[in-house]
Amino acid sequence: MKRLIFHVDVNSAFLSWEAARRVRRGEPDLRLIPSCIGGSPESRRGVVLAKSIPAKQFDIKTGEPVAFALRKCPSLTVAPPDFKLYSACSKAFKDICRSYAPVVEEFSIDECFLDFTGTQHIYPDPIALAHEIKDRIRGELGFTVNVGIGESKLCAKMASDFEKPDRVHTLFDAEIPEKMWKLPVRDLLFVGGSTTRKLNEVGIRTIGELAKADLNFLKGIIGNKNSLQAHNYANGIDPSPVRAQPEEPKGYSNSVTLEDDVRDLETANAILLALSDSVTRHMRRDGAKAFNVGVTIRYLDFKNRSHQRQLSAAIDTTNAVYETAKQLLAELWKDRRPLRLMGISLTNLTKEAAAGVQLSLFGEEERLDDKRDEALDKTVDALRGKFGSAIVRRGTVMKTGLNVARKFNGESDLNKNH
Ligand SMILES: [Mg+2]
Structure with a gap:
């Protein structure tokens, strides 16, 4: 099947995004005056990150010190970079793209590929479609993009680089000799x-x-x-596919394989605590909470047992997960046969608004992640010391619900075989 790929590229992204914000506030449009985005205009340090077309006429170049640029054009307006604004604008125009295309690949902060292959019944006129996307971004967000259309990512990207700004160009395979x-x-x-x-x-x-x-x-x-x-x-040959973004994780899991078996509840609970902290940290970092907590244990004969609980409220703290996991373990592990593996899984996720700053096991605020990693490493090392050369596998992130099922089903399949 012939592919149909768009490359959407924001025109002078950083400058356009700052300009659109200022226009919304009723301030002068940076795109129409000599202006640039550059570091620390007060201290005259930092370099030009982006410039307006009028600034180009003063021979101002991207990458040169702001101080040089000001010498070439003393009336130059220098705006500081604002990466929070950039990521908000990036998300906003990509969201518009996603409302049209079945597959969107984020290529950089200001570029993405859209795969419209096989959509001719929904969108019979690709050029009209490209104009619609471009004009919607301009109308709703206040900045312009170029859209390149081709039968490969390469040709779409080459096409979006033709005349700028605010343009749609095609580079179909048949047009390669003439246009490229x-x-x-x-x-x-x-x-x-x-x-x-x-x-x-x-x-x-x-x-x-x-x-x-x-x-x-x-x-x-x-x-x-x-x-x-x-x-x-x-020759316009580029078979590389448009890759959709990685899916949102459907669950988080973490497990420890122990070389020396665990026989007492106190030790097992200490491991659960370390696992709870590690697995919830990954989840909190993504702003997610879980309604379901599961505990898996493995005996010396490789038989796995799992136990899980559905909660009435979603949780994300180390202690809440640990308390639930502890109960599950107590119910699951009545015979105290030696354990070779312990695992925790958090599924049935939600992404409701974060409930303030969470205190971790180690009493640090969430943003002090590095220190917390150190503390966790110490705990894990202590466990290693206690259990000889225990193999500790950390931070497993399950990508899909299917994987969760496969993982646990796989292990129960193992049970049947033994
Ligand atoms: Mg760009």
Whole structure:
């Protein structure tokens, strides 16, 4: 099937985002005056991160010190960077993209790929669709994007880089000779300065000349790996798929395999406490809470037993999980046969608003994660000391509900076999 891929790219993202915010406040539009985003304008340190088109006319360059830029243009408006604003704007335009495309790959803070392959019945006119997405972003969010359309990620990305701003361009495979081959090799994706110099030295100046060059000849000039990719790209060949974002985790689990068996409840509870702290920390970091707590134990004969409980309120603190897990273990492990593995799983997640700062097992605030890691490591090390060379597996994040099921079903399958 012919693929249909869009590349959406925000025009001068940092500057546009700051400009859109100021316009909303009734302030001058940074895009229409000499302006830049740069570090610490007061101290005159820091470099230019983005610049307006009027600033370009003063020969101001991205990456140069703000102090140099101010010498070239004393009336330059310098706005400090604001990464909170950038991530909010990034999310906002990608959310609009997601409302159209079945598969969206976040490529960078201001770029994403949209896969519309097989959607011709919903969207019969891809160019009209691209205009609609572009205009909605401009209308709702106040900044412009370019949309490139192609049959591969490479061509979509090349197309979005054609004339800017606020434009839609196509680079279908049939258009490659006409639209792409006349461009200098430097414009080809992933062709850097040194490759460009080497190609120019042997008389290859355009993407078209690169496309028609003999691959074996190219290998001698720019190396095996480099030449194959550059040659493929020059011919518009890029089968790489648009990858959707990793799914939200459906559960969190953590387990410890113990070399020396555990026989007493006190030791087992100490392990549960360490597991509770480690697994809830990962969950809290993602802003999630769980309605379901499960405990798994494994005996010396590799038989697993699991026990879980559905709670009336979602929890995310070490102590709440530990208290539940302790009860589950007491109910599950009545015979006190030696244990080789202990695990905790938290499933049935919710992402309601965070309920203030949670105190951890170690009495530190949530944001002091590094210290908390140290404290956990100490606990785990102490357990290692106690159990010889216990293997401690930490921080397992289950990606899907299916995996949760598979994991525990898999282990119960093991039970049947033994
Ligand atoms: Mg951009």
